[in-house]
Amino acid sequence: MAAATGTGRKHGEGLQGGRGLPPARRVVIGGGGLAGLTLALSLAKGSAGGLDVTVFDPALAQPAPGGDASRASAIAAGVRRMFEALGVWSAVADRAEPILDMVITDSRLADPVRPSILNFSGEVTPGEPFAHMVENDDLINALAAACRQAGVTLVAEAVMGFSAGPDRVSVTTASGEEIEAGLLVAADGARSRLRDMADIGWIGRSYGQVGIVATIGHERPHGGRAIEHFLPSGPFAILPLATREGRHRSSIVWTERTADADYLLQLPAEDLHEELERRFGLELGEITLLSPARGFPLSIGIARRFVAERFALVGDAAHLVHPIAGQGINIGLRDVAVLAEKIIDACRLGRDVADEEALLAYERARRFDTVTMGIATDGLNRLFSNDFLPGRLVRDLGFGLVERMPAVKRFFIREAAGLVGAVPRLMRGEAL
Structure with a gap:
């Protein structure tokens, strides 16, 4: 991946100044993951060249490795529509696997059925x-x-500091570059350094759980079916991946208590395979570990604010939820869709790229949704990550009732697809 680098230039004379746009039409994004790159593309395409957008992230120095070692995400229909509107989906469509149905079970690990x-x-x-x-x-x-x-500048270095003022934000990079922009967006993940620099507080706690992810090969095709086994230690999700090099593949998200996860991740390959097989089951035949199993501590959290003076948070920098519903990346990309829409609309009215009214409207639009999703996923994790018999009876009864109510199931499907409520234009498949 080509990377632009700084040489100590000041005040936008290097990376930004060539296009002659004033700071009020420049956006700097710290973080080149899914949220940061999607926001950059949304702003560049939505403004038709009227905004100068730069993304900073040291990881941009090389292309992402891809293949069986990569993590995978469940991309909801609303997010897929956004990628179609941005012209990206066609580049990944042949490697995307549709989820045609999802089965939920509630059992103990030793249960034969x-x-x-x-x-x-x-x-x-x-x-x-x-x-x-x-x-x-x-x-x-x-x-x-x-x-x-689309003309976005990708820079393989980090944002090291910034200073926001009434008419611009001065951003300093690792190479000493100073860039004057209208808005700085933090898309640098849950441990956001930029959020800390902006003095925005964080409310959260650890779950005492680890999410173990890996790519699994299996003998028989999955048929597009996702399976979530609710086990006492946490959910074990089997998610269908596209066949690659003749291999039938699935991604797993395996939740365990931290101490148990540490033990499992240190097991010899044969023993780890045995533990995987106990949870994966034999429905798809013999299984093979195609990538290293990696663990990620799980927590819940939300920033006290999503915006500050000439500053905004998106994605995991703004909020974290439990992966039990597979919605983390989707709510982060919904942040992107809403923020891009507010910025582009403000610019079309001749306002500043960091128009205060637009940023506050973004915060209002996203805070309720993220809090609601956090509460829902936290409640599901509490409800299912235990073996308390009365609790099991209540939750199984509740799911049994939902199973018999087609209208309720259709609502949950549309909710999971990101198509309930005030859906931003990009997630309706419309250009900004």
Whole structure:
């Protein structure tokens, strides 16, 4: 991936000054993951060249590796529509696997049979699945290529500091470059350094759980089915991936208590395979670990504010939720869709790229949604990550009732697809 680098130039004379745009039409994004690159592309395309957009991230020095070692995400239908509107989806469509139905079970690890308590199937519109599984690195590479084509500057270094004033924000990079812009957006993840620099507080706690992710090969095709086994230690999700090099593949998200996860991740390959097989089951035949199993501590959290003077947070820098519903990346990209829409609309009215009214409207639009999702996923994790018999009876009864109510199931499918409530234009598949 080509990287622009700084040489100690000041006040936008290097990276930004060549296009002659004033600071009020410049946006700097710290973080080149899915959220940062999608925001950059949305702003560049939505402004038709009227904004100068730069993304800083040391990881931009090389293309994402891709392949079986990469993490994968469940991309909801609304996010897929956004990628279509941005011209990105066609670059990953042949490697995306539609989720055609989802089966939920509730059992103990030793149970010989895991009966289904709830089954979601169907489409949000004819021929449109409610989600696709896509490997993150494939998406990042496609987004980076589209950003370069749209005129976004990608810089393989970090933002080291910034100072916000009434009419501009001065951003300092690792190479000593100073760039004057209208807005700085932090998309640098849950441990956001930029959020800390902006003196925005964080409310959160650890779950005492670790999410173990890996790519699994199996003998038989999955048929586009996702399975979530609710086990006492946490959910074990099997998510369908596209066949690659003749291999049937799935991604797993395996939640365990921290001490147990540390033990499992240190097991010899044969013993780890045995533990995987106990949870994965034999429905798809013999399984093979195609990538290293990696663990990520799980927590919940939300920033006290999403915006400050000439500053905004998106994605994990703004909020974290439990992966039990697979919605973390989707709510982060919804942040992007809303923020891009507010910025572009303000610019079309001749306002500043960091128009205070637009930033506050973004915060209002996103805070309720993220708090609601956080509460929902936290409640599901508390409800299912235990073996308390009365609790099991209550939750299985509740899911059994939902299973018998088609209208409720359709609502949940549309909710999972990101198509409920005030859906931003990009997630309706409309250009900004």
